Amino acid sequence: MKYIDRVLGPNEEIVYETGLHWIIFATPMAVLAIAAFAAADLGARKSTVAGFVFFAFGTVGVIALVKAFIRWATTEIAVTTHRIVLKRGLIARDTIEINFNRIEGLDVKQTVLGRIFDFGTVVVRGTGVGLQPMRDISAPIELRKAAFGDLATSPRVAQR
Incomplete structure (x- = not known):
């Protein structure tokens, strides 16, 4: 069972999932x-x-x-109805879970190669958590859309 499925709260659903891009x-x-x-x-x-x-x-x-x-197999990234969740690591686990009410902004950084192949870095700016960069993310613009509600009403979209 995936980490994200295990940590879902009551009345919380996964809106969007992605992972690392094959460019790694x-x-x-x-x-x-x-x-x-x-x-x-x-x-x-x-x-x-x-x-x-x-x-x-x-x-x-x-x-x-x-x-x-x-790194590719053990990284999970999801937008739920309440938060953004990032889990990485095989033996030592590193997780970032930021509730939407704590997010000040979400920046997408893409190089020319990133724009061509649809990958980039997503930096979550949160109150009390500082900057949380997520590098080599597949479809970072879709992740941003999901986080800000453009995809929030659609069913789970898996991108990997």
Whole structure:
């Protein structure tokens, strides 16, 4: 059972759910691509340098890919009828739950690449909680719309 489903209060429903964007896998995949090119060169020339590059980039790439997958699989983001909930972490859990009456503003920051691929950082400005950034969020504009009531009357929308 998901964390968000377990912490719902009475008369509280999930309005919108999203998660991390697939872009978090781009850097580990690029590092693994370099390792693959080094492996091809190693097979063709039996170069010691290519062997070192293959081993180093392959090891770093696999570790980064596993970390990105764990981050992607263990992050839950939802807008309910009463609050915004963010849960991240596998062993150590980090949660942010901000009631709507404590939210002063919600900022969306997107780079050009973020606009093209529909991901970005959502910064929740809350009374007494300061700034709470949520990075690499899929469909951040939809999250903002859901938080400010544009989607609040629609059924659960899952975006992952």
